[in-house]
Structures are given as C-alpha cells and as structure tokens.
Amino acid sequence: MTTPAVRIRGVRKSFGRLEVLRGINLDVYPGEVVCLIGPSGSGKSTLLRCVNHLEKVDGGRIEVEGELVGYRRKGDKVYELKDREICRKREQIGMVFQQFNLFPHMTVLGNVVEAPVRLGKARQREAEQAGRELLAKVGLAEKESAYPRQLSGGQQQRVAIARALAMRPRLMLFDEPTSALDPELVGDVLSVMGGLARDGMTMIVVTHEMGFAREVADRVVFMDQGRLVEQGHPSEILERPSHERTQAFLRRVL
Amino acid sequence: MPAADRTAILDGGEGGDPRGHGDDVRAVPLRHPGRWVAAAVVLVVAVAVVSSLVTNERFQWDVVGQYFFSSAILSGLWTTLWLTAVSMSIAVVLGIVIALMRLSPNPVLKAGANFYTWFFRGTPLLVQLIFLFNISALYPVLTVGLPFGPQFFEIPANDILTPALVAIIGLSLNEAAYMAEIVRGGINSVDHGQTEAAQALGLRRSVIMRRVVLPQAIRVILPPTGNETISMLKYTSLISVIAMPELLYSAQVIYSRTYETIPLLMVASLWYLIVTSVLTLGQTYLERRTSRDRRTPETFLGGVLRRLRPHDTRVAAGRAHP
Numbered sequence: 001m002t003t004p005a006v007r008i009r010g011v012r013k014s015f016g017r018l019e020v021l022r023g024i025n026l027d028v029y030p031g032e033v034v035c036l037i038g039p040s041g042s043g044k045s046t047l048l049r050c051v052n053h054l055e056k057v058d059g060g061r062i063e064v065e066g067e068l069v070g071y072r073r074k075g076d077k078v079y080e081l082k083d084r085e086i087c088r089k090r091e092q093i094g095m096v097f098q099q100f101n102l103f104p105h106m107t108v109l110g111n112v113v114e115a116p117v118r119l120g121k122a123r124q125r126e127a128e129q130a131g132r133e134l135l136a137k138v139g140l141a142e143k144e145s146a147y148p149r150q151l152s153g154g155q156q157q158r159v160a161i162a163r164a165l166a167m168r169p170r171l172m173l174f175d176e177p178t179s180a181l182d183p184e185l186v187g188d189v190l191s192v193m194g195g196l197a198r199d200g201m202t203m204i205v206v207t208h209e210m211g212f213a214r215e216v217a218d219r220v221v222f223m224d225q226g227r228l229v230e231q232g233h234p235s236e237i238l239e240r241p242s243h244e245r246t247q248a249f250l251r252r253v254l
Numbered sequence: 255m256p257a258a259d260r261t262a263i264l265d266g267g268e269g270g271d272p273r274g275h276g277d278d279v280r281a282v283p284l285r286h287p288g289r290w291v292a293a294a295v296v297l298v299v300a301v302a303v304v305s306s307l308v309t310n311e312r313f314q315w316d317v318v319g320q321y322f323f324s325s326a327i328l329s330g331l332w333t334t335l336w337l338t339a340v341s342m343s344i345a346v347v348l349g350i351v352i353a354l355m356r357l358s359p360n361p362v363l364k365a366g367a368n369f370y371t372w373f374f375r376g377t378p379l380l381v382q383l384i385f386l387f388n389i390s391a392l393y394p395v396l397t398v399g400l401p402f403g404p405q406f407f408e409i410p411a412n413d414i415l416t417p418a419l420v421a422i423i424g425l426s427l428n429e430a431a432y433m434a435e436i437v438r439g440g441i442n443s444v445d446h447g448q449t450e451a452a453q454a455l456g457l458r459r460s461v462i463m464r465r466v467v468l469p470q471a472i473r474v475i476l477p478p479t480g481n482e483t484i485s486m487l488k489y490t491s492l493i494s495v496i497a498m499p500e501l502l503y504s505a506q507v508i509y510s511r512t513y514e515t516i517p518l519l520m521v522a523s524l525w526y527l528i529v530t531s532v533l534t535l536g537q538t539y540l541e542r543r544t545s546r547d548r549r550t551p552e553t554f555l556g557g558v559l560r561r562l563r564p565h566d567t568r569v570a571a572g573r574a575h576p
Contacts (some may be wrong), residue, residue, distance in 0.1 A: 101451035
C-alpha cells in the first residue's frame, strides 16, 4: 500500500485537566476523503487542528506525507520547529473553518491572493489570474471585488475554500464547514467540496452532514470522548454500526 | 400608514362609538415640568456668565485682541502644535512596540512592558518632566558605548538635553504608556480566528500582525487615539515649567512683564479651545470613516451640510435600506 498522506499515531492532547484526545491512531491515504463524525466534545476538531499544528500535541506524533508536523526528530527526541519552518509545512495543508474567518478588510480576490503573494509563490498578476480561476471554480467569479460582509455565509465559505486552494495544498482540512450556515446555503458549499473530492483532493472533514458523509466520503470515522470508536465505509458505519455508542449517536442525528 | 387608516383605528374600527365621545379623540402627551425647571436654571446661569464676560471690565477684551495675533503668542502656538505632533507620533510607534511586548509569550518582555506602563501611568507627568529636566544631576555625563563594555564618546548631559528635547522625550514616553494600552485593546479586539486562518495559510507571525491583525485593530485604536491627541495638546502646557516657550509659557512671559494676567490667560485659553475644536471635528470625521458600518461613505463637508439641512430625508432613507 502507498504511504499515507496523514499518519496519526497515539496522539494525546489535554486542555488543563480535560483530556480531549486519548491516543488516536488514524491513516489517511492520498486522494481519500475521510469524514470525522461524533458528538460535540468528542475531540474531532481538536484532532483536525493538531494536523496543521494549530494545536500542539501532548503525546504521539502526526506525519503529513512522511514528515512530522511542527516537530523535527533527532535521535530519540523531537524538537518543536521554528515559526518559519512550521509555516512552510502549513503551506501544503489547506484549512477551512466553521466561522469562515475571511479577512474582512480585503476584497474577495484580495483574500485569495494574499498568501500566495506574501509567501512569494506568485507575482501579484499571476496570483490574481489563478485566484479568478479558483473563484470561478467555486461559482463566485463575479464577486471578486466584493467585501466578505457583502456576501452570504455560503458564499463566504466558498471564498474561504478558494483561499485555501490558492496555496495549492496537497491536503485539505474542513472543520465543520457548514455548521454556521443557514440550511438553504449548505448545499452550495457541499457541492463545491464534492467537486474537490472528485478531483482527487485528500480531505479530512469534520461534519454533522451525514448525507455528505454517505455520498462523498471514502471512509467515516466515529469518535467519542477522545477515542476513535470505529471506522469503515460510510454504508457500513452509517447503516450498520457495530458499536453501541455509534448507534446511539446516529439515532440522535439521523 | 395613511392618515385615514389611523383615524379609523382610533375610532374603534367597527363603526362603534360606545361611549359617545364623538370622533375627535386626541392623545395628550405626558408633560415634563421638571425639564422646564432644569432648562430655566441652565439658562439663568448662562446669562449670568455671558453678562459677566461682557460687563466685567477686568477681562480687558481690548488687551486680549491686542495680543491674540501677536508674534510671541503665534510662535508659542506653533511650538505647541509641533510638539503635540512630534510627541504623539513617537508615542504611537513606541506604544505599538510596548503593546506587542505585553502580548508577547516571552515573560521578560511582558514584565518589562508591564513595568513601563506601571511606572509611567503611576507617576504624574509633571513630576516626570521636572525629573527629566534635572537628569543631569543624576547623570552629569551621558556616554555612548556598550553596557559594562567599551565607551565610544561622552557628552555633558546639559549640552544635549535642551528643553525641547526634554519636552519631546517626557511627553512621548508618558503618552506611549497610554497608547500601549489602547493598541493592546485594539489587537485583542480582533477575533483570534483571523490569526488562525492566516496561520493555516502558512503566513508568518510578523506578516499576520502587519497584514491581518493591525489593519483591523486600527478601527478600535483610532477613536481613543484622537482623544489622546487632544489630551496631549493640553498637556503640552505643562512644558511651561521647564521654560520652553509653548503657548502658555509665551503668555506667561508677556503677563509677567505687563501684569495683564487675566487677558493673556484668556488669549491662551481661546487658542487651546480653537485647536481642540478643530481636532475634535477631525476626530469625528475619522471615526465615521473607520466605523464598523462603512456602507454609507460620507465626506466631511457633506456631513456638515447634511446636518445643517433640517428634515433631511437621507437619514430616514438610509435606515429603511441598510
């Protein structure tokens, strides 16, 4: 089998005395779409945020494309990397947040080209050209000079996806991308994500959208109380969950 | 609602007039006699003040007029203005540095910034200025060199610490402590999600601060900075104690010679009022420009004209279509 795009081994994480992740093992293979589901407080978002080092792990390790995230191994110790080196690693990992977090003082196109231009990936003009193509891809070509607050939540989230894609990441993390949206706006965002999945993007998606998980995911992972309870093909996990806690959770959300 | 509908409702709708009061039912608004009394008191005080301004000859308004545009006063005013501008500019830059130190994860930087703020906010500006003016008693010779290392050259403190330099250093060091708090509040007001989104894109900390956080913090920082500028203009009068000819000291120099104390204090006060009024107008304009709702951009002149026109419809229209 090919090397995993993301390899998570024995990851532990606590906030104060609260243990949020209690030894997680998970592999995500290139081109795979993995949906993390589970009750709130189960540690799904924290796990996702550990993958690009927005949260530091307390134990265990996470490798993206064979390299440790945020750390460097030397002998039998790991050392935390410098800001500059962590940033270089994060460039390859796109992330989309529940609250969009677009930069409100920049136009839509400005949001999309900011990172590639600042990080010297492209010149302003090339970045704008690429940015327009990405905006067309998420169906917002005509909104390039609007400001985020002039857009609906669904449009903002699609801009956020375009912004993350502008860095040409090899892995995309989605942290409850549709949870802050009005129900009628969810569909547009999910269809953009579905298109991305069909293009072969490796994706880890924390979501409560069981329909999306069923149709798009290659694998569904159920987490509860900081542990990975069970995983498998969506039809398996969503239709015939073997674990009692998964059954209880699905009864509540479906 | 058309007027016809309104009367229909007051009529009781269903054609009834059960109590027989007729059609003409009028609502009598609540009277506020207390407001009239309070207004009368204020008016009486106002009239008393104005009449004393006019009738009390010891104001010597002719002397006020005589000195209002005199070259000594105008040069003092100029000193006050540039001193405010220079000190405020330095204070803003220094304030940002101290605010970033306070927000830094490094405990030593944080403690240093806290100590700075504690010291400069905890002692009066006047004391700081006099202290600085007499610094040559503490350090008679200023040396340039490495701490505990070689020294390159030395200068007597009194040679470089002119009143102007003492004034700039004193005012800006003090103001920086207040600006640091304002900048810190502004930076903290920016949602942490902004920083996280920028981090996730791979942007470095310094770039995130410059491109993402500070531009958004500005809206929170700008209005109180306007207030601080106005305060700074008034605090420059403290510089008179170190004999630097700013506006107040220029007036003092004249009245110590002519004994026309009151009229010259009036001259200084009127100039302070004029400048602070202009600054307040500018501040209002800036606040409107940077306020959260930027959907109705308005020029300064346009705003003034709109206020002068009574019953402007644009106010109501703006609310109806936000």
